[in-house]
Amino acid sequence: AQSVTQLGSHVSVSEGALVLLRCNYSSSxxxxxxxxxxxxxxxxxxxxxxxxxATLVKGINGFEAEFKKSETSFHLTKPSAxxxxxxxxxxxVSDQAGSGYSTLTFGKGTMLLVSP
Amino acid sequence: DGGITQSPKYLxxxxxxxVTLSCEQNLNHDAMYWYRQDPGQGLRLIYYSQIVNDxxxxxxxxxxxVSREKKESFPLTVTSAQKNPxxxxxxxxxxxxxxxxxxxxRTGELFFGEGSRLTVL
Numbered sequence: 001a002q003s004v005t006q007l008g009s010h011v012s013v014s015e016g017a018l019v020l021l022r023c024n025y026s027s028s029x030x031x032x033x034x035x036x037x038x039x040x041x042x043x044x045x046x047x048x049x050x051x052x053x054a055t056l057v058k059g060i061n062g063f064e065a066e067f068k069k070s071e072t073s074f075h076l077t078k079p080s081a082x083x084x085x086x087x088x089x090x091x092x093v094s095d096q097a098g099s100g101y102s103t104l105t106f107g108k109g110t111m112l113l114v115s116p
Numbered sequence: 117d118g119g120i121t122q123s124p125k126y127l128x129x130x131x132x133x134x135v136t137l138s139c140e141q142n143l144n145h146d147a148m149y150w151y152r153q154d155p156g157q158g159l160r161l162i163y164y165s166q167i168v169n170d171x172x173x174x175x176x177x178x179x180x181x182v183s184r185e186k187k188e189s190f191p192l193t194v195t196s197a198q199k200n201p202x203x204x205x206x207x208x209x210x211x212x213x214x215x216x217x218x219x220x221x222r223t224g225e226l227f228f229g230e231g232s233r234l235t236v237l
Contacts, residue, residue: 009156034225036228041204041231041233042230042231043120043122043206043228043229043230043231044159044206044208044226044228045228046225046226046227049225090158090159103149103161103164103174104226105161106151106158106159106160107158108156108157108158109156109158
């Protein structure tokens with residue numbers, strides 16, 4: 001079984017400051033990892049994904065994440081926060097379904113608050 | 117444009133009533149999923165389906181039922197047996213061809229609908 005832990009249910013930054021959202025995972029097999037963003041009363045949108053290629057993954061809206069196997073981490077960063085980045089962010093890990101298909105297990109989410 | 121359509125967006129139910137949430141996709145994806153979202157708890161898997169006429173229980177299937185009669189459709193019924201049905205429900209689908217990992221696992225991401233908010237009165 002796999003699991004995801006997101007440290008901090010809320011993170012507050014000022015506009016222009018560095019954004020760092022933390023994600024640690026547990027998986028019995030090499031993981032595939034994802035970050036999603038959710039705006040109020042909307043579905044989830046994929047920011048980026050790690051699928052065993054480059055360990056530094058670049059996504060949309062200036063976000064990137066680095067896969068660190070030794071730390072079992074996949075933290076999300078952005079050099080400079082914008083007001084429009086205020087949303088809830090979810091980290092997810094894929095499992096190994098016996099049929100070859102997979103489901104995603106999600107963390108509990110981190111709400112990013114951006115102040116002017 | 118291709119995507120996933122969930123309806124209704126908002127739904128109110130009296131206790132003891134069954135309700136059905138619709139999910140339709142035109143992405144030609146084989147796999148479809150239902151997640152439940154509660155504040156501070158993230159997303160929890162209710163049911164998922166890999167192919168037509170087949171589906172599996174997720175982590176919190178009790179009080180829910182699904183069907184998969186067509187590739188494009190995966191409706192979720194919230195039954196009266198679900199003790200706390202007030203939540204935000206998200207449907208997702210997934211492409212099962214293309215990129216695979218070394219173990220043969222499919223690695224594609226989930227595509228989500230806009231969600232349905234169910235409130236029990």
